[in-house]
Amino acid sequence: MHPRPTDLPPRYLRTKEAAHFLSLSARTLEKHRTYGTGPAYHKLGGRVVYSVDDLQAWANRGAVTSTTDPRGAVLPAKRHQAPADARTRNFGR
Incomplete structure (x- = not known):
């Protein structure tokens, strides 16, 4: 007897x-993971793995119905900032 699909463990990718799966590189x-x-x-x-359910949920959160829908806004990438001591260092001057 084969297990029913609902009896299978979550699939990880x-x-x-x-x-x-998401049509991304x-x-x-x-x-996205870093940011x-x-x-x-x-x-x-x-090892980093993703559940299919989590991938589908993330893709669904990006679903919009109009170009004016604010949910369709792209999140800005976080800018990496040098530590405070590196920004204020005199570099021998």
Whole structure:
């Protein structure tokens, strides 16, 4: 007897597979992970994996019905800022 689909454990995808699922590049998905703007992910044995349900939920949050819908706004990328001591360093002057 084969298990019913509802009896199967959640399916997890590695970054490359998850990116393909979302029609994104793996690098774009990695950047979203770094900036905290992407789908939820898990670390299993030191590997980053995404559940299909989390990928679908993240994609659904981006669904809009009009170009004027504020939900369609792209989140700005976080700018990396040098530590305060590096910004105020005199560099020998």
